Amino acid sequence: MQPSDKQYTVDRREGEVWVLTDGSGNRHTEKDLPKHTREGDHVVYTCTGAQLIPATEAEREAIRARMNSLFKKRR
Numbered sequence: 001m002q003p004s005d006k007q008y009t010v011d012r013r014e015g016e017v018w019v020l021t022d023g024s025g026n027r028h029t030e031k032d033l034p035k036h037t038r039e040g041d042h043v044v045y046t047c048t049g050a051q052l053i054p055a056t057e058a059e060r061e062a063i064r065a066r067m068n069s070l071f072k073k074r075r
Contacts, residue, residue, distance in 0.1 A: 007053075008043045039063065
């Protein structure tokens with residue numbers, strides 16, 4: 001990706017490709033992110049490359065709660 005001030009959120013990993021989303025819900029793919037990248041982290045592209053901003057624990061908990069509500073087993 002080209003340098004920009006746009007921030008992306010790491011949505012998931014599919015094989016060797018990371019799926020990123022922007023604030024508008026648009027999806028992008030990226031292969032070259034740091035090995036310690038996790039779902040929920042934020043990525044900003046600068047002229048020196050991708051800058052990874054780890055998600056806060058509150059953001060990770062909100063993701064877990066959302067996933068649990070979406071995929072909760074129905075009885």
